[in-house]
Amino acid sequence: MDDTYLKAKSFSTCNKIAFSFGLLTGLVAVFWPIILLIMKSFGIELQNIDSSMIQTTTTALSIASFSIYLHYKKKQNTVEKMMRLVVYLDESLENLSIHFITTFEQMDAGFDFRSLFQTISSIKNEQSSFEKRLKQ
16 A cells, blocks of 8 residues: 555656646747747847747747656556555455556556657647548
8 A cells, every 4th residue: 555655646747847847838839939939028038039939939949848647647547547546445465466566567668659659640630530530
């Protein structure tokens, strides 16, 4: 039970950091044109920095941090469900141990880039089938 609590606590910490960073970068991306206008009104000019470059970079960082947040949030929910199983289920821990071991193995596997690529390819396939239907 201690291991599941430690995992849930660490996932919670990762979630808070990733969400805070994603929120901060998202706000910077949204308010960057306003920040530039305010800086220009005070006579501060940023040389060699394009507004679109900063906005694109902060948007990409925001998306990446929200992806990390969602990844660890899913893991945190799984661990919390496992803790509830231990507390509220009438089965013995021996029966649940196999389920716990396989679940922990899946969670400890890390971020799966294959699922990301599969999602991107399925979106491309849907777009191409949509385009084919439009041409007909």
